[in-house]
Amino acid sequence: MTTAVVVGSGPNGLAAALTLAAEGVQVRVLEAADTVGGGTRTNELTVPGLLHDECSGFHPLAVDTPFSRRFDLSGHGLEWLWPQAQYAHPLDGGRGAVAWRSVEDTAAGLGADGRAWRSVFGYLSEQFGDIAEDFLRPMLHVPRHPFKLARFGLLSLPPAALTARRWSSAEARGLFGGVAAHAMRPFGSPVSSAIGVALGTAAHRYGWPVARGGSASIATALTSLLAEHGGTVETGVRVESLAELDSPDIVMLDVAPGAAVRIIGGAMPRRIAKALTRYRHGPGAFKVEFAVEGAVPWQHEQSRLAGTVHVGGSFEEMAAAESEVHRGRMPERPFVLVGQQFVADPSRARGDTVPVYAYAHVPAGYTGDATAALEAQIERFAPGFRDRVVARHVRSTLEMEQHNPNYVGGDVVTGANDALQLVFRPRPALDPYTLGVPGVYLCSAATPPGAGAHGMAGYNAARSALARLGA
Numbered sequence: 001m002t003t004a005v006v007v008g009s010g011p012n013g014l015a016a017a018l019t020l021a022a023e024g025v026q027v028r029v030l031e032a033a034d035t036v037g038g039g040t041r042t043n044e045l046t047v048p049g050l051l052h053d054e055c056s057g058f059h060p061l062a063v064d065t066p067f068s069r070r071f072d073l074s075g076h077g078l079e080w081l082w083p084q085a086q087y088a089h090p091l092d093g094g095r096g097a098v099a100w101r102s103v104e105d106t107a108a109g110l111g112a113d114g115r116a117w118r119s120v121f122g123y124l125s126e127q128f129g130d131i132a133e134d135f136l137r138p139m140l141h142v143p144r145h146p147f148k149l150a151r152f153g154l155l156s157l158p159p160a161a162l163t164a165r166r167w168s169s170a171e172a173r174g175l176f177g178g179v180a181a182h183a184m185r186p187f188g189s190p191v192s193s194a195i196g197v198a199l200g201t202a203a204h205r206y207g208w209p210v211a212r213g214g215s216a217s218i219a220t221a222l223t224s225l226l227a228e229h230g231g232t233v234e235t236g237v238r239v240e241s242l243a244e245l246d247s248p249d250i251v252m253l254d255v256a257p258g259a260a261v262r263i264i265g266g267a268m269p270r271r272i273a274k275a276l277t278r279y280r281h282g283p284g285a286f287k288v289e290f291a292v293e294g295a296v297p298w299q300h301e302q303s304r305l306a307g308t309v310h311v312g313g314s315f316e317e318m319a320a321a322e323s324e325v326h327r328g329r330m331p332e333r334p335f336v337l338v339g340q341q342f343v344a345d346p347s348r349a350r351g352d353t354v355p356v357y358a359y360a361h362v363p364a365g366y367t368g369d370a371t372a373a374l375e376a377q378i379e380r381f382a383p384g385f386r387d388r389v390v391a392r393h394v395r396s397t398l399e400m401e402q403h404n405p406n407y408v409g410g411d412v413v414t415g416a417n418d419a420l421q422l423v424f425r426p427r428p429a430l431d432p433y434t435l436g437v438p439g440v441y442l443c444s445a446a447t448p449p450g451a452g453a454h455g456m457a458g459y460n461a462a463r464s465a466l467a468r469l470g471a
């Protein structure tokens, strides 16, 4: 019987494990932490009973993928819940904008700019199923839907600053800037529109759902289905070297590229080790969980309905903050992402106290305390917020890396989304999952299609391994 060891139980590690186990491979997953799930863990971090997603909160790209179609997790307790508004962008003075599921409703809220919103997101959201099929795979392949992919590419290639010129109002520009900021790239850099266009399109096509009971339900469902296929997971086991494993036929590494170099050691061809050592990580995230009485008192009332609220003010302010972060300087007014998962999933709250999740974009490895700057940004658009906070839990960039070694310097997306790494990650190669050692693969978010709790990197890596076995 073919045997496999998967190092790391993030969504990609578990997806790889499941894909292999379903083909009859005997799979063991080894996880360094005491709990499974990597970026899909949920915990009571502030007050008992309040469920906080420690990392991933919203899952637009997990709803409908080749992996989700192959493995039905709904029978194992995974249920998606949608907020009424997918994401919102408050501005000063109680103004703001909202992305609804419907492109038409969103466009209607943007006045004269609605037409341009429709022209960017209308066609793409109708065709997103086909487009995603191509971009959820490594870039070097013959596209199944070349014309649709080309249209997506044309809108993705420009810098976010150029794409934003399609809109003139602060509301529409802010709405796009907030979603473009997910790339954690300067808005003037090439291809910095790509992630904003993809996530913005997905908001209309699939919404930005949360998992009932917390993102840990994703890991629980994956682990449960894996067990049905005979796979096992051991926690509290940190793998430092391939030599610790009993020479399985397949090794899947759900780790950052630098860690893969260390684990494989001298067995890795030098040119691959060199390429992986040059892999670039992005800026950091400074995360604060809040227990809040009632809810966040956003002045822009529709922001109260949104799962995600992008807090950064105008497009220009966000652009300046992201540039500062890239230069290694902490901005006075950072971009802050606020998660209100409880609006879709009230089971995470206790009585009138709700869990609110927030992280600020900060320089890589930032050692200062960004709590005050983060809170000031929320308070600016939600006066009275601080008075409602009954407890908080803070995680700096370094604590983020201690929590999960894949988040090097607090880089929560395991790799800078620069133009080269968006196309070729972790290195230019026809099969980017291979590591130059027979049977050993990288399957983390450092491989295509990149960050997110969708499991597609793990699924693709496992399929590559199975293809080489001739399964």
Ligand SMILES: Cc1cc2nc3c(=O)[nH]c(=O)nc-3n(C[C@H](O)[C@H](O)[C@H](O)COP(=O)(O)OP(=O)(O)OC[C@H]3O[C@@H](n4cnc5c(N)ncnc54)[C@H](O)[C@@H]3O)c2cc1C
Pocket (backbone or CB within 6 Å): 007, 008, 009, 010, 011, 012, 013, 014, 030, 031, 032, 033, 036, 037, 038, 039, 040, 054, 055, 056, 057, 058, 059, 060, 237, 238, 239, 240, 254, 255, 259, 285, 287, 359, 403, 404, 405, 406, 407, 412, 413, 443, 444, 445, 446, 450, 451, 452, 453, 454, 457
């Ligand atoms: C604050 C934050 C917010 C996010 N928001 C979202 C979001 O809303 N939506 C979304 O889709 N994604 C989001 N993400 C990103 C998402 O969580 C990650 O991209 C995803 O979890 C990557 O999955 P993975 O399996 O590649 O790795 P990870 O989830 O990072 O898991 C890797 C696992 O491997 C283990 N490991 C590492 N090294 C070893 C070793 N040597 N031995 C044994 N085990 C090891 C780690 O402990 C960890 O459990 C967010 C991340 C963070 C931190």
